[in-house]
Amino acid sequence: MDSSYLNSAAGAFLGILFVVMTLSIVSDGIYHAPVPETQGFMIEVADGTTETAQPAEEAGPAEIAPLLASADPVSGESQFKKCAACHTNDAANANKVGPGLWNIVNRPVATHEGFNYSAAMTEFSQGGTVVWDYQHLSDFIEAPKNHIPGTAMGFAGIKKVEDRADLLAYLRTLGDTPAPLPEATDASAEEAAPAEAAAPAVAAEPAAEPAATPAPTE
Numbered sequence: 348m349d350s351s352y353l354n355s356a357a358g359a360f361l362g363i364l365f366v367v368m369t370l371s372i373v374s375d376g377i378y379h380a381p382v383p384e385t386q387g388f389m390i391e392v393a394d395g396t397t398e399t400a401q402p403a404e405e406a407g408p409a410e411i412a413p414l415l416a417s418a419d420p421v422s423g424e425s426q427f428k429k430c431a432a433c434h435t436n437d438a439a440n441a442n443k444v445g446p447g448l449w450n451i452v453n454r455p456v457a458t459h460e461g462f463n464y465s466a467a468m469t470e471f472s473q474g475g476t477v478v479w480d481y482q483h484l485s486d487f488i489e490a491p492k493n494h495i496p497g498t499a500m501g502f503a504g505i506k507k508v509e510d511r512a513d514l515l516a517y518l519r520t521l522g523d524t525p526a527p528l529p530e531a532t533d534a535s536a537e538e539a540a541p542a543e544a545a546a547p548a549v550a551a552e553p554a555a556e557p558a559a560t561p562a563p564t565e
């Protein structure tokens with residue numbers, strides 16, 4: 348009686364063990380997935396480049412010069428409404444909360460008469476040797492307190508580089524003569540070079556032709 352109970356208990360235990368092992372072997376076969384060669388998914392971003400492609404935007408301030416030629420001063424004038432609460436834009440060049448912005452492009456930093464600049468802005472000017480060129484203006488307007496920590500200009504910034512380009516195209520008109528656009532970049536200079544180099548090759552072709560054709564008989 349006792350031993351038959353033990354026997355059947357042992358039998359039941361072995362039976363369960365067998366079922367569990369079988370299940371685990373079978374399910375291993377069903378669910379075992381090979382480790383993928385590349386982990387995770389590649390994420391395609393909207394512009395068609397992959398995630399790893401170019402963190403360039405993040406790495407440094409956006410270059411403003413290439414955008415200026417096609418920037419729109421009319422849309423820039425409406426951008427200026429964000430500045431007008433604190434800045435004047437006419438030749439009288441009066442100071443308000445901020446200094447007057449007449450002739451601002453290429454004006455030495457922190458040099459408007461009668462304006463009490465912050466210590467941060469004065470330091471940034473390096474004794475008046477730093478000028479408000481397009482790139483400084485763009486970087487400052489993007490995020491004033493990042494570009495010049497401690498500035499008194501209480502303005503969040505204009506994040507879109509195209510909007511800043513438009514605004515700068517407008518700011519350059521605030522002057523007795525519009526400030527010159529930045530000089531052509533190296534890239535466009537290089538573009539011009541191969542065209543020049545190609546010219547002699549084209550010219551040489553007709554010159555070689557008479558030698559190949561038989562001498563005129565007449």
Ligand code: HEC
Pocket residue numbers: 426427429430431432433434444445446451455456457458459463464465467468479484488497498499500501502505
């Ligand atoms: C809330 C007021 C306010 C707004 C809005 C504002 N500014 Fe200013 N801005 C100032 C003040 C104040 C200063 C002086 C900053 C300092 O001394 O640190 C200043 C300084 C500047 C300077 C430096 C001028 C110089 O003489 O060196 C420029 C350029 C400038 N602002 C452009 C802009 C533009 C462009 C906008 C609009 C996109 C704008 N600001 C919006 C208050 C403002």
